[in-house]
Amino acid sequence: MIRSVFITLRLAIYxxxxxxxxxxxxxxxxxxxxxxxxxLVAMGQGVSYQAQKQIEDLGARNIIVRSVKPSDQGxxxxxxxxxxxxxxxxxxxQRIVTNIPAGVIEQAVPIREMRxxxxxxAYTVEGRLVGCPPEYYSLNNLRxxxxxxxxxxxxxxxxxxxxxxxxxxxxxxxxEDPIGKNIQIDRDFYVVIGQTAERDPTAAIGGSLDSQDxxxxxxxxxxxxRWRIGDMVFTSRSGSREGEIVQLSQITLTIADKDQxxxxxGIIRSLLDKYHxxxxxxxxxxxxxxxxxxxxxxxxxILLVIIAGISLVVGGIGIMNIMLATVTERTRxxxxxxxxxxxxxxxxxxxxxxxxxxxxxxGLLGVGCGFLVGPVVxxxxxxxxxxxxDMMSALPSVIMELQPRIAWWxxxxxxxxxxxxxxxxxxxxxxxxxYMDPIEALRHE
Amino acid sequence: MTLALRVENLHKDYVLKxxxxxxxxxxxxxxxxxEYIAVMGPSGSGKSTLLNLLxxxxxxxxxxxxxxxxxxxxxxxxxxSDVRAANIGFVFQSYNLIPQxxxxxxxxxxxxxxxxxxxxxxRRCRELACLVGLRDRLHHRPTELSGGQQQRVAIARSLANxxxxxLADEPTGNLDTATSEEVLELFEKLNKQGKTIVLVTHENxxxxxxxxxxRLRDGLxxxxxxx
Numbered sequence: 036m037i038r039s040v041f042i043t044l045r046l047a048i049y050x051x052x053x054x055x056x057x058x059x060x061x062x063x064x065x066x067x068x069x070x071x072x073x074x075l076v077a078m079g080q081g082v083s084y085q086a087q088k089q090i091e092d093l094g095a096r097n098i099i100v101r102s103v104k105p106s107d108q109g110x111x112x113x114x115x116x117x118x119x120x121x122x123x124x125x126x127x128x129q130r131i132v133t134n135i136p137a138g139v140i141e142q143a144v145p146i147r148e149m150r151x152x153x154x155x156x157a158y159t160v161e162g163r164l165v166g167c168p169p170e171y172y173s174l175n176n177l178r179x180x181x182x183x184x185x186x187x188x189x190x191x192x193x194x195x196x197x198x199x200x201x202x203x204x205x206x207x208x209x210x211e212d213p214i215g216k217n218i219q220i221d222r223d224f225y226v227v228i229g230q231t232a233e234r235d236p237t238a239a240i241g242g243s244l245d246s247q248d249x250x251x252x253x254x255x256x257x258x259x260x261r262w263r264i265g266d267m268v269f270t271s272r273s274g275s276r277e278g279e280i281v282q283l284s285q286i287t288l289t290i291a292d293k294d295q296x297x298x299x300x301g302i303i304r305s306l307l308d309k310y311h312x313x314x315x316x317x318x319x320x321x322x323x324x325x326x327x328x329x330x331x332x333x334x335x336x337i338l339l340v341i342i343a344g345i346s347l348v349v350g351g352i353g354i355m356n357i358m359l360a361t362v363t364e365r366t367r368x369x370x371x372x373x374x375x376x377x378x379x380x381x382x383x384x385x386x387x388x389x390x391x392x393x394x395x396x397x398g399l400l401g402v403g404c405g406f407l408v409g410p411v412v413x414x415x416x417x418x419x420x421x422x423x424x425d426m427m428s429a430l431p432s433v434i435m436e437l438q439p440r441i442a443w444w445x446x447x448x449x450x451x452x453x454x455x456x457x458x459x460x461x462x463x464x465x466x467x468x469x470y471m472d473p474i475e476a477l478r479h480e
Numbered sequence: 481m482t483l484a485l486r487v488e489n490l491h492k493d494y495v496l497k498x499x500x501x502x503x504x505x506x507x508x509x510x511x512x513x514x515e516y517i518a519v520m521g522p523s524g525s526g527k528s529t530l531l532n533l534l535x536x537x538x539x540x541x542x543x544x545x546x547x548x549x550x551x552x553x554x555x556x557x558x559x560x561s562d563v564r565a566a567n568i569g570f571v572f573q574s575y576n577l578i579p580q581x582x583x584x585x586x587x588x589x590x591x592x593x594x595x596x597x598x599x600x601x602x603r604r605c606r607e608l609a610c611l612v613g614l615r616d617r618l619h620h621r622p623t624e625l626s627g628g629q630q631q632r633v634a635i636a637r638s639l640a641n642x643x644x645x646x647l648a649d650e651p652t653g654n655l656d657t658a659t660s661e662e663v664l665e666l667f668e669k670l671n672k673q674g675k676t677i678v679l680v681t682h683e684n685x686x687x688x689x690x691x692x693x694x695r696l697r698d699g700l701x702x703x704x705x706x707x
Binding site: 375378 | 592
C-alpha cells in the first residue's frame with residue numbers, strides 16, 4: 036500500500052519533470068495563491084490585533100466622556116464673545132457621581148488637558164499638560180521610571196508639583212536626573228517629583244478618539260491646574276489669538292459590572308444632554324468599539340477569503356489547463372498502460388497524483404513565501420518612506436504601524452486548500468484520461 | 481493438449497456514421513499452448529478487430545472468447561483490465577514503452593498493475609531483461625535505446641506476467657531486416673521454451689517462419705494452414 040503510494044508519487048514527479056518550465060509555471064500559480072492567502076490573513080490579523088489591543092487598553096469596562104468643540108457653533112457666537120466656552124463642567128462630574136447609584140461606578144477620573152510649552156533653563160519642549168487625580172496612573176497603565184506619581188495630598192492644598200513623561204524628561208533634562216528640579220509652565224515653577232516609563236502610544240480609533248502619545252506629557256494635580264492656570268486657554272493660531280474656556284477635558288468612568296456599561300452610558304448621555312444643548316460632549320464606549328472592531332474584522336476576513344478564493348481558482352484553472360495538455364500529450368502512454376492492465380481507477384490515481392503533487396508543492400512553497408510577509412512589509416515601508424516621505428506621513432497610523440501576524444490556522448488551511456485545489460481541478464483531466472478508449476489511445480500519434 | 485485460447489463464432493459490428501460495418505462475421509479457431517501462430521490478411525479483413533478482441537481491449541458483438549478456459553467475452557472494463565494484466569503479453573509495432581521509466585521499470589509495469597510487485601518479481605524482471613540481452617542497459621530510458629533494443633524490452637515486458645500467450649502486432653514493422661531477424665529469432669527461442677505466440681502481420685516472410693498461418697478475408701477465416 037505504502038509502496039504503491041510511493042511508486043505513484045515518484046512516477047508523478049518523473050512525469051512532471053519532463054516539462055520543467057510548464058510545471059514550474061503551474062506551481063508558481065498556486066504558490067502565489069497560497070502566499071496571497073497567508074499574507075492577507077496575516078495583515079488582517081495584524082490590523083485587528085492592533086485595534087483590539089488599543090481598545091482593550093482603553094478598558095472594556097470604561098466609559099469615556101469627552102469635551103467636544105461644538106462644530107455648529109459657527110462664527111456668529113465667536114464674534115459675539117472672544118472666548119469660546121464649551122465642554123464638560125465640574126458640575127457634570129458631580130452630577131454623574133451623585134446621580135449614578137453607588138456601587139455602579141468603580142471610579143471616575145476627571146482630567147483637564149491642554150497644549151503647553153515646558154521650559155527649563157535653555158530647554159523648551161511643547162507637550163500635553165494633564166491635570167489629573169492620582170487614579171489617572173492606574174487607569175492608563177502608566178509605570179514609574181523613578182520618583183512617585185501624584186498623590187491626593189499634592190492636590191489638597193494644591194502644590195506646584197509635576198510628573199514628567201519619558202520623552203519630556205529626556206528633552207528637558209538630557210544629562211541630569213530631573214527629580215527635585217524645577218520646570219516652568221507659563222509663569223509658574225513646578226517641582227518634579229517623578230518620571231514615568233516609556234509607554235507605547237495608542238493609535239486613533241475610528242473617528243471617536245485621537246491617537247495619544249503619552250511620552251510628551253506633564254502631569255500635575257487637577258486642583259493645581261485650576262488654581263495656577265485656570266479654565267481659560269489662549270492659543271495663537273495663524274496670527275490671531277483665540278481663547279477657550281473648558282473646565283474638564285474628559286471624565287473616564289470605570290463601571291464595576293461589565294454588563295452595565297451600555298446602560299450606564301445611556302444614562303450619562305441623557306443626564307448630560309439636558310445641560311448641554313449644544314452637544315459639546317461625546318460619550319465613547321470602548322466595549323462598543325471592540326464589538327465594531329470584531330465585526331469589521333469578520334467582514335475583512337470574509338473579503339480576504341473571497342480574494343484568496345479567486346486567486347486559488349485562477350491557479351486551479353492553470354492546473355487544469357496543464358493537466359488537460361498533459362493528458363492529451365500522453366494519450367499514447369495512457370493507452371499503453373490500459374493495455375498492460377491498468378484499471379480506470381489506476382489512471383485516475385496517476386493523474387490526480389500529478390495534479391496534487393503540483394498544487395502540494397505550490398502550497399508548500401507558498402507557505403514558505405508566506406513567512407516572508409513580515410520582512411517584506413517592513414522593507415517596502417522603509418523604501419517607501421525614503422522615496423515618498425510626504426505620501427507616507429499622510430498614511431493613517433494603522434498602516435504605518437502594521438505588524439503582520441501569521442495565523443497558524445491559515446498555514447494549515449493553505450496546505451489543505453492547495454491539496455483540495457489539486458483534487459478539484461485535477462479530477463476532470465484524470466477522468467478524461469481514464470475514460471479514453473484504449474484502442475484509440477494506442478493508435479494516437 | 482491444453483488450450484491457450486478459443487474463439488467461437490466471433491462477431492464484431494461497428495456503427496460508423498449511421499452505417500453498420502460488419503468487421504468480423506463469425507470467426508472460429510483455437511490456439512493450443514506452445515503454438516506459434518501468424519494471423520494474416522489484407523487491410524479491411526478484420527485483422528485489427530480480431531487483434532483488439534484477442535487482446536481484451538474490446539468486446540465482441542456476439543460469440544465467445546475463452547481464455548485459458550474462461551469466457552471473457554462479456555466481462556466489464558475492470559475485469560478486462562485484470563485479464564490483460566494477468567493473462568496477455570502485448571508486443572506492439574512501435575514498441576510502446578513508457579518514456580519516463582527505465583528498462584527494468586518498463587518490464588515491471590504489468591506486475592505493478594496486478595499489485596504483484598515484490599522483491600522476487602522484481603528480480604525476475606531483471607532476469608527477463610538479461611534474457612533479451614539488455615543486461616547492461618537495465619537503467620537506461622527508452623530514448624537511449626535503438627529500435628531493436630526497445631522491441632526486446634517490450635518482449636521482456638510481455639513475459640513479465642507469465643501470460644497465456646504473447647500477442648504481437650507487427651513486431652518487426654518498424655525494424656530493419658537485420659534487427660527484424662534478431663527479434664524473430666528471439667520469438668523462436670521463446671516458442672521453443674514453450675511460450676505461445678500469436679503474431680499479427682502482413683509480411684509473408686515473417687508469417688512463413690510461424691508453425692501455423694491463419695488468413696482472414698472479409699471478416700471470416702479464409703484459411704488455417706499448419707506448416
